Amino acid sequence: MKRPILLLALAATLCATQNLFAWGRLGHATVARIAEEHLTKKARANLDKWLDGESIVYYASWLDDYKPQMLVDLGYDPAKGDRMHQLPHTFSVDAEGEVVPGNRWPGTDKYLANCLYYIEESADMLKNRIRELDDSTRLARIQLIVHCVGDMHCPAHIRYPGNTTIGYYKVDYFGREMRYHTIWDSEIVQRPHPWSFTDLAWLLDRYTEAEQAEITSGTVYDWGRESAAASKCIYDVQPGESIAHDFIKKYKPLAESQIAKAGYRLAAVLNDVFGK
Numbered sequence: 001m002k003r004p005i006l007l008l009a010l011a012a013t014l015c016a017t018q019n020l021f022a023w024g025r026l027g028h029a030t031v032a033r034i035a036e037e038h039l040t041k042k043a044r045a046n047l048d049k050w051l052d053g054e055s056i057v058y059y060a061s062w063l064d065d066y067k068p069q070m071l072v073d074l075g076y077d078p079a080k081g082d083r084m085h086q087l088p089h090t091f092s093v094d095a096e097g098e099v100v101p102g103n104r105w106p107g108t109d110k111y112l113a114n115c116l117y118y119i120e121e122s123a124d125m126l127k128n129r130i131r132e133l134d135d136s137t138r139l140a141r142i143q144l145i146v147h148c149v150g151d152m153h154c155p156a157h158i159r160y161p162g163n164t165t166i167g168y169y170k171v172d173y174f175g176r177e178m179r180y181h182t183i184w185d186s187e188i189v190q191r192p193h194p195w196s197f198t199d200l201a202w203l204l205d206r207y208t209e210a211e212q213a214e215i216t217s218g219t220v221y222d223w224g225r226e227s228a229a230a231s232k233c234i235y236d237v238q239p240g241e242s243i244a245h246d247f248i249k250k251y252k253p254l255a256e257s258q259i260a261k262a263g264y265r266l267a268a269v270l271n272d273v274f275g276k
């Protein structure tokens with residue numbers, strides 16, 4: 001255990017309700033594990049230095065698990081009205097599928113954060129100004145990238161025009177009422193096999209070198225556009241619909257390919273920032 005004091009302090013801020021805004025921990029850890037396998041030697045050495053020897057897997061879900069602390073570490077000020085919804089876990093596209101700045105938070109004049117902008121901003125800060133950042137800011141920006149490259153690939157984290165609620169409606173899932181969003185965060189990843197994150201990373205990291213090169217080409221906005229196009233089909237499932245094995249069979253390949261792509265792309269971002 002490398003940071004007992006920091007961990008104790010952060011444990012006090014642990015949120016009671018978790019995983020409402022993310023791939024579950026399994027998905028995020030798997031993305032980070034795949035990425036770790038594809039880091040260059042230089043990127044790995046630099047991350048070892050900045051993360052004090054911790055794995056990026058260790059930090060994959062901090063943006064979900066330590067929201068109040070992350071809000072402060074990322075430069076928000078709760079005393080000035082900054083709130084959790086400003087932490088970036090989702091992004092929005094327009095009718096043509098192009099990434100747009102964001103949607104208004106229902107009932108307020110605030111705009112939801114767009115995770116793609118924060119990924120790009122964080123990568124720029126870490127790549128060009130890392131020595132100007134204090135320890136907590138630097139760590140928070142690395143945590144943000146590791147988490148948000150995962151989240152941007154979760155189909156239920158994309159807000160489409162006229163459908164900005166990201167699946168916050170109930171369906172009947174194997175005979176029990178469940179929020180549709182939750183199924184995309186965790187259920188579809190875990191069912192039918194509750195693999196560990198190392199199992200799942202090993203099982204999904206099967207793309208050829210050429211396929212990986214294709215997946216990692218382009219920018220974070222290209223990846224967002226592609227994720228949005230691939231994921232729109234999840235809203236074929238309507239509120240109140242009963243879904244079970246056929247749903248898993250139809251959509252699990254999408255969840256799995258999104259996790260694998262997120263892993264390769266996270267490695268690409270980290271290699272660009274830390275590998276040169």
Ligand SMILES: [Zn+2]
Nearest residue numbers: 021022089151
């Ligand atoms: Zn998240």
